[in-house]
Amino acid sequence: MCCPKRFIVVGLGFIGLLVSIGYRAVFALVMVNVIKGNTTQGKCPVNENDTTRYLSLAGKVTVSFSQNMNTAYFIGSLLTQAPGGYLALRFSPSRICGISILLSSLLMLTLPWAIPFNKWLTIAIRFVQGFVEGASVPALNGVIACWAPRTEKTRMITISYSGAYLSPTVAFLVTGYASCHISWHASLFIYGGCGVLWSIAWFCCIYDCPDDHPGVKEREKLLFQEEGPGHRGGNKLTASGIPWRRIFTSLPMWAIIVGSFCRNWIFSLILTELPQYFHDVFSSSVDNIGWMTGVPEVFMTLVTVTGGVLVDKLIKAKTCGITTTIGRKLAQCIGFGIEAICIFVLATLGNKTEDRTIAVILLCVGVGFSGFAISGYQVNPLDLAPQYSSILTGLSRCGALGSILSTAVASTIIGKSGNVHNWQTIFWIAGSVHMAGVVFYGIFAKGTRQDWAVKVKESERLINPVSSESEIYNERRERIFSQSAEYGSTRSDYEDISDNDRIFSKSIDNGALSRSDYDDGDNWFLLTI
Known part of the structure; x- marks a missing residue:
């Protein structure tokens, strides 16, 4: 039996994020390895004179400079999140996503030569790598928005994004083993090569939308006809009509941005600071730190996938x-709320031995349950405006500023002494930042398509452009009345709107919105005309 094409989109999306997000962890661990200047890596002795397997930059590159290399990546990525979302909307989201990760992968393959050659060249490559990779996630969201039936969009997003949250664990394991048994730069080649493949x-398997794919079977076509997303991939008409002012003044959109900011704050803390926490407070070995920081991410991946289906x-x-709104808020508040409590x-905790065990348990519970939140803010752009999902995702990804601030705050507080206090x-x-995000999202988030995202047929907008929302309303109202006549209905049947089900079934055409877009609003009918 042939695999449904939307499953291939999800599967390749999962692998793509598993590889591309893993670039950060791979580079970070490689730099730790070469800067430490140790002649042994755990139980695997190496020959310091064997330069093909071992590299020491001790005294040449400091730990703080290696952190600047990571910061350069995040800055480059931050610059292209929103522009990447626009490019995915204007052109082909699948091609933008593929090109973004391809270029980043090729740059990954240059690092084994750049790292020993010049530290400034390395930091420049890291900046460019972040710059070209910044468009990948917004573009991927744009692809999934075109391929996700309305009853499956949460699980399609969460399964795809679970690759990002599993990536640190896989990257640390691969990098540690490859550095020990192959060479210091083996993981750079492995990940870069996997990214190119x-x-x-x-490029060979993914199309922008189901209509473009020649291999979509009849059963899947019927599913898209019944509850498909109702829009195509990137195109000039949609890009020319982006309601920028309405987007930037939308509180539900700001709820997504705040959620992303909080997620990045905590994710950066866990990825970059927790290893140092276990070292400073509990004097843990590198081996123990690896599994203590990796296991919580595995729990999170499992919860992310099961939470999306649930x-x-x-x-x-x-x-x-x-409803959709309540479901998004529940997922977000349960996920981030439990994680915030665990962080509090x-x-x-102090620095006793039993405190370390408690800390690991708290991290497993908190980080694990945070996977529910992916079914909240991460999927939300597809609810508010599926045709602009890449744009909204790009804007929300600017929450990566939380990663920069989180690292800066931690570095300032720790200073020269990483004591328990x-x-x-x-x-x-x-924990306070996270809990504030829970409150903000719980108040302002929405799970329904917004009025600024209600679709107007592009051909009508070009032929008879309108100048106000009231004209759009009247134009749609007249169109629905005229369409209803084809079903034997008259205008008088609709002057008194009392039976939403009858109106909906008779009035909506193939290009109109489905009830599910407004499943928890009292004025869903008015929003569809």
């Missing part, structure tokens, strides 16, 4: 009155 597979089922079944408790302060701040 992935890009080729992506939220989709609850919303579809309308269980206990759970972590801030009360300084780490407690860091955790109190992180």
Whole structure:
């Protein structure tokens, strides 16, 4: 039996994020390896004179400079998040995503020569790598928005994004083993090569939308006809009509941005600071630090996937009155709320041996449950405006500023002394930021398509452009009345809107919106005309 094409989109999306997001962890661990200047790596002795396997930059590159290399990557990535979303909307989202990761992969393959050659060249490559890779996630969201049936969009996003959250664990394991048994730069070649191979597979297999794919079977076509996203991939008409002012003044959109900011704050803390926390407070070995920081990410990946399926089922079944808006808020508040509480408790721990065990348990619970939040803010752009999902995702990805601030705050507080009291302060701040994000999202988030994203047929807008929202409303109203006549209905049947189901079934055409877009709004009918 042939695999549905939307499953291939999700599978390649998962692998793409697993590889590309893993670039950060691979580079970070490689730099730790070459800067430390040790002649042994755990139980695997190496010959310092064997320059093909071992590299020492001790005294040539400092730890702080290696952190600047990571910062350069984040700055480059931050610059192209929103522009990348626009490019995905204006042109082909699948091609933008593929090109982005392909270029980043090729740059990854240059690092084994750049790192020993010149540290300034390395930092420049890292900046450019972040710059070209910044468009990949917004573009991927644009592809999934075109391929996700409305009852499956949560699970398609969460399964794809679970690759990003599993990537640190896989990257650390691969890099540690390859550095020990092959060479210091083996993981750079492995990941860069995998990225190039992935890009080729992506270009060959992925199309912008189901209508463009020649291999979509009839059963899948029927699914898209019944509950498909209702829009195509990147095109000039959609890009020319982006309601920028309405987007930037939309509180539901700001709820997504705040959610992304909080996620980046904590994710950066876990990825870059927790290893140092276990070293400073508990004097843990590198081997122990590896599994203590890696296991929580595995729990998060499992919760991310199962949470996406669960939220989709609850919303579809309308269980206990759970609408899309309520489902998104529940996922976000449960995920981030539990994680914030665990971080608060972590801030009360000391440096005893039993405290380390408690800390690991708290991280497994907190980081694990945070996977539910991916079914909240991460999927939300597809709810608010699926045709602009790449734009909204690009804007929300500017929450990467949280990563920069998180690292800066931690570095400032720790200073020269990473004692337990300084780490407690860091955790109190992180927990407060996270809880503030929970409150903001819980108040302002929405799971329905916004009025600024209601679709107007592009051909009508070109032939008879309108100048105000009231004209758009009247134009659509007249169109629906005229379409209803084809079904034997008259204008008088609709002057008194009392039966939403009858109106909806008779009036909507193939290009109109489905009820699911406004499943929890009282004025869903008015928003569709």
